[in-house]
Amino acid sequence: MTTITRTAPAVVASPRVRPAATARHVATLAWRSLVQIKHNPMELLDLSVQPIMFLLLFTYVFGGAIAGSTGQYLQFALPGLVAQNMLFASMTTAVGLNTDITKGVFDRLRTLPIARSAPLAGRIVADTLKQVWAFALFLGLGLVLGFRVHTGVAGVLGALALLLTFALAMSWAAVLVGVTAADQEKVQIMMFSLMMPITFTSNAFVRTDTMPSWLQKWVEINPVSHLADAVRGLLSGGPVASDAVTSLLWAAGITVVFAPLAVRAFRTRI
Incomplete structure (x- = not known):
């Protein structure tokens, strides 16, 4: 007698999930990524060491030479350092996404009855x-080092927002790199090649008028310069709106350009 075995059909992530269910799936997977910090503290350490290192180095090594005193330079440079760190932190998105793809995490998530966009989102x-x-x-x-906020809680919250x-806009560029790169090393090379020129050719660390005239033209349109100046105004006072x-x-332009490319690359690879 022949025994007939039936294989249960694989459950594939549904592309049509109600918005409320999609939001729950996204929240669950976001919590999964945050909980990983408990088991792998190095993820949070990466976001902790770099801010401390850059703030101390720029303040006490370059501050006196650039601004005449470390206190004055700290007041100018901290908003720029915050903007720079935000860009460099987007590398964690690219690396983490690439790791999940290459190690098969997304293959396992794809077998679950969840929205296809949930793992990425x-x-x-x-x-x-x-x-x-x-x-x-x-x-x-x-x-602690002497920086002073002159705009109160509202300014701090505005700068954070x-x-x-x-950061959310830049994450789409990071997603594109993370999906298309073959491994983590290539992710890091590509992200550094993208972030280093943008941040260090801005007014995040030095004033625009101290640079060569040909470079000032780029600095004035560099998105990092506008972001740093806006954060300065929100934290220390001064013009903000423009x-x-x-x-x-x-941010809107970066999202419009990179989001469709990132989603297309993600769907192609996954």
């Missing part, structure tokens, strides 16, 4: 929330 949301820790660490250490909005609006327009 969950990663982006979790990494954006991690930026809050880096911002708090920067600001807390800056206050602007930074998170820009730079904040420009930063938001840059």
Whole structure:
């Protein structure tokens, strides 16, 4: 007698899930990424060591030479360092996404009855929330070193909201790199090649008028310059509206360009 065995059909992530269910799936997977910090503290350490190192080095090594005193330079440079760290922290999104893909995590998630966009969106949301820790660490250490906020709680919250909005936009570029790169080493090379020129050819660390005239033209349109100036205004006082609006327009443009490319690359690879 022949026994007939039936194989249960594989459950494939549904592309049509109700918005409320999709939101729950995204929240669950974002929480998964955040909980990993408990088992792998190095993930949070990466977001902690760099802010401390850059803030101390730039303040006490370059501050006196650039601004005449470390106190004056700290007041100028901390908002720029926060903006720079936000861009470099987007590397964690690219590396984490690439790791999940190459190790088969997304293959396992794809067999679950969840929205197809949930794994990607969950990663982006979790990494954006991690930026809050880096911002708090920067600001807390800056206050200890002598930085002063002149705009109150509203200014701090406004700066954080602007930074998170820009970080969310940059995460789409990070997703594109993480999906298309073959391994983590290539992810890091590509991200550094993208972030280093943008951040160090801005006014995040030095004033625009101290640079060569040909470089000033690029600095004035560099999105990092507008973001740094907006954060300076929100934390230390001064003009905010123009730079904040420009930063938001840059964030919208980056999202419009990179989000479709990232989603297409993600669907092709997954």
